[in-house]
Amino acid sequence: MTQEKSEFLKGTLDMLILKVVAFGPIHGYAISQRIQQISKDFFQVHQGSLYPALHRLEDRGWLQAEWKESDTGREAKFYTLTRKGRKQLETELLNWERLSDAVALILRTVE
Amino acid sequence: MTQEKSEFLKGTLDMLILKVVAFGPIHGYAISQRIQQISKDFFQVHQGSLYPALHRLEDRGWLQAEWKESDTGREAKFYTLTRKGRKQLETELLNWERLSDAVALILRTVE
DNA sequence: GCATATAGGTAGAACTTCTAGGTGTAAGGG
DNA sequence: CCCTTACACCTAGAAGTTCTACCTATATGC
Numbered sequence: 591m592t593q594e595k596s597e598f599l600k601g602t603l604d605m606l607i608l609k610v611v612a613f614g615p616i617h618g619y620a621i622s623q624r625i626q627q628i629s630k631d632f633f634q635v636h637q638g639s640l641y642p643a644l645h646r647l648e649d650r651g652w653l654q655a656e657w658k659e660s661d662t663g664r665e666a667k668f669y670t671l672t673r674k675g676r677k678q679l680e681t682e683l684l685n686w687e688r689l690s691d692a693v694a695l696i697l698r699t700v701e
Numbered sequence: 702m703t704q705e706k707s708e709f710l711k712g713t714l715d716m717l718i719l720k721v722v723a724f725g726p727i728h729g730y731a732i733s734q735r736i737q738q739i740s741k742d743f744f745q746v747h748q749g750s751l752y753p754a755l756h757r758l759e760d761r762g763w764l765q766a767e768w769k770e771s772d773t774g775r776e777a778k779f780y781t782l783t784r785k786g787r788k789q790l791e792t793e794l795l796n797w798e799r800l801s802d803a804v805a806l807i808l809r810t811v812e
Numbered sequence: 813g814c815a816t817a818t819a820g821g822t823a824g825a826a827c828t829t830c831t832a833g834g835t836g837t838a839a840g841g842g
Numbered sequence: 843c844c845c846t847t848a849c850a851c852c853t854a855g856a857a858g859t860t861c862t863a864c865c866t867a868t869a870t871g872c
Contacts, residue, residue, distance in 0.1 A: 598860070600712035600800065606807055613812045619819050628810050632803035639860055641821060646859090664868065666819060683808065689711065690801055692743035696717055697794065699739050701724055709829070709858095730850050750829055752852060757828090775837070777850060815872085821865075828859085834852075842845080 597634055603643050605682040606633070608675060611653060617666035618644055644669065652678045708745055714754050716793040717744070719786060722764060728777035729755055755780065763789045 599606070610616065610624050621644075622635040647653040652675030660666040671679070710717070721727065721735050732755075733746040758764040763786030771777040782790070 598712065601709065601859075602711070602800075602804055603860080606804070609807055609810075613810075617819075619817095625807065628807050629803040630806065632799060633807075636861070637819090637821080638823095638862065638864090642860085645821095660819080662818065662869075664819065686804065686808075688743060689713075690804075692740040693713055693717070693797065693801075695741065696720055696736065696739050696744075697797075699720075699724075712828075714829080728850075730848095747830070748850090748852080749831065749833090749854095753829085756852095771850080773838075773849065775850065813872100816870085818869080819867080823864080824862090826859100826861075828857100830857075831855090833854085836849100836851085838849080839847085840845100841847105842843100 597632060599633065599635070599639065602686070603635065603639060604647060605679065605686060606635075607643060607647060608652065608671065608679040608682065611669050611671050612676070612679060615656075615658075615668040615670050617658075617660055617668050619666070620660075621669070647675070650678075651675070708743060710744065710746070710750065713797070714746065714750065715758060716790065716797060718751075718754060718758060719763065719782065719790040719793065722780050722782050723787070723790060726767075726769075726779040726781050728769075728771055728779050730777070731771075732780070758786070761789075762786070 606625055607621055610621050610628075616624070618640055622637070622640050625633050625635050644653065644655075648655055648669075651672055653669045654672050654675075655667045655669050657665055658668045717736055718732055721732050721739075727735070729751055733748070733751050736744050736746050755764065755766075759766055759780075762783055764780045765783050765786075766778045766780050768776055769779045
């Protein structure tokens, strides 16, 4: 068990998961790998964050799960975005943009 | 008491406070106004978030407090950045940059 | 035979933010 | 004179997310 750094996701985890799932059906373990890979190892989504998040998103009706066989021949839970989930993703993208713009305003203030 | 929206600060509050205090001694109430003003009302730092945060930052040795008279002639606690606080701000700025870059990587992935 | 990677999960701690209250002074309008 | 608003401080407890630390099980490679 190697885990050097812990990178706090600061409320972005849900959005990142929704975004990755938006590319097509994918199982939990692969989601965390994908996020880590695309972010060039900045984000390390540990399983203790991942699975609770997935269940949260499913409970809210944003994700839908289905058991299927994975590449490796094992059973895995594949997640898909629901219509509500797609809307939620759009909302979160917009919010993120606004948030980072607002932060930028403050950080760039020179005064 | 009017409070329409609640804007979640997603872990950026400490950084924003440090940044605002970096401009010079300022008291709590004014910090929240400043953040709201500069962010064009995106961030509304409620007092229940503000004061615990200020005490947290003071406890960690990043801020230093001193009672002085404010513009309005009343006593107020003026906060200043310590040397440690200035270092912390730099660290947080770097982290924020990395975080938003990493998020951008994922959001801009077209796959 | 053992470690690692894959795949799922939970419980509980830690931390931040929000809700909802509290104190008190000063200024301005009715 | 009372009421409201702005200023300025504060706390307790709820809610929410993320982290730490575990658990299970199979397949593959050394």
